[in-house]
Amino acid sequence: MIRPLPSLGLLDRVFRVLFPGVMFLLLNGCSSVSYYRQLASGQLQLLRAREPVCEVIADPTRDQKLRAHLAQSQKARTFASQQLRLPDNQSYRLYADIGRPYVVWNVFVTPEFSLTPQNHCFPIAGCVAYRGYYSQSAARGEAALQRLQGMDVSIGGVEAYSTLGWFNDPILNSMMGWGDERLATLIFHELAHQRMYVKDDTEFNESFATFVEQEGTRQWRAFRNLPPDNNAQARQRDQFIELVLDTRSRLEKLYAQPLPAEQMRQRKAAEFERLRGEYRQMRDRQWAGDKRYDAWINAPMNNARLLPFGLYDQWVPAFVALFNQAGGDWLKFYAAVETLGALPLEERKTALKALSGSASAHQPKNQ
Known part of the structure; x- marks a missing residue:
């Protein structure tokens, strides 16, 4: 049986009671007060913005496209619990408009000659290979500080995340630019994190959730009597990921060599140019010139930009x-x-x- 969502007033009171104790635990880990303050305030803003999806759908004054999109999402949400045996709670039966295109911006950091991420550890989630900010400007500030220390840095906007069942996670406005099926796949992915999560093993967690997303989507299509998704975009995505992972492997072998810094830097740059060249050959010869990944491949390249690929696909x-x-x-x-x-x-x-x-x-x- 689904428990009713507590009132916002009750939610605020509970949050205020718990927050001092949580801050004590976090600050004992030698982390800054300001960073955890923005985490707490950002999460509270998200919780306060939630409203039941059924009420949005039933409200004729709301945008019709939004209502139709949410109505389709709830069919996938029911399928997730009934067929994929994912958690049956209020998560993704709520909606929140947070007024920005991403819910958080993750900052990935590596040394100049290593693909080992700078990990950050939290009492509940364990250690992860990034640090999240609810403000894009705060993420950029952190990135600038890391660059001054000679680190490779990348910032990535995130449309959704899971609180691992600690709160009832909503569908966010940042997720609404996708089609019905892409939204369904994200719901499957994030609910998988609620179903199973291992502290301090990002590769395991993300690969597990990615598998549930992919197999769940296959079954969701079959449930609706749709043919398997063999579209060119999916094949291109897989081929592009393989290119990036091959580059990661070559860089790992390079960084294991005892080379002078300047020579290492030159060979590192050569590997990134090789990636660009192989991509363009594949784009022009196999994809009929489809340029969907051009913006990513032509942007400044470093180790940190490659991190999310291995994290989400390895296992x-x-x-x-x-x-x-x-x-x-x-x-x-x-x-x-x-x-x-x-x-x-x-x-x-x-x-x-x-x-x-x-x-x-x-x-x-x-x-």
Whole structure:
């Protein structure tokens, strides 16, 4: 049974009671008061902006396109719980207009000659490979400080995130520029984080959620009697990601060599130029000149810009194999994922590598 959303007044009181204790825990981790203050105020702003989706849909004074988009989202939300066995709560049955195109801006940081991210650790979420800001200007300020220290830095806007079940997460206005199916896939992805989350292992968490998103979308299309999605955009995305991951691998080998800084810098730049060249060849020869990734590839390049690709895709083949081993049964699959998540980090990586290399890790079974 879904619990009713508490009133905003109650929510504010609870937040005020909990906040001093949370700040005490966070500040004991030697982090700045200002950073956590903006996290708390940004989250509170989001919570206050929420309203039930059903009320927005029923309100004739609201934008008709918004109402229709939200109505379709709720069909996918019901499918997520009933068919994908994802959490059945108020998350994504609420809507919030926060008045900006992104909910947060993530700042990724690496050393100049390393692909190891600068991690940030939190009491609940554990360690992640970025730092989030509710203000774009604050993210830019942090990025500037890191660059002054000689670090590679990248800023990425984020349309949605999960509070891992601590709050009922809303559909945001930042998510509404997508089509109905893309919005559904995001709901599947974020609910997957509520279903399973391992502290201090971003690659595991994001790859798991990406698999649930992809397999969930396949089943969502089948549920609506639509053909499999074999469109060119999906193939191009996969090919582009493969190019970037190949570049990451070459850079990792480069950075392991004992080279002088200037020589390392030149060879690093050459690898990025190789990436651009390979991309343009693929674009012109295989994609009929489709330029959807031109803006990304032509922007200034550094290690930090490559980080999100490995984080979100590294272990997807392992979860495909695990889903096949579970016979396509979501509950058995989640139980197997929980078993993996309980392993020590190195044992978990060994198991994931074995799954990725197994013969069954190619295509999910048709259900």
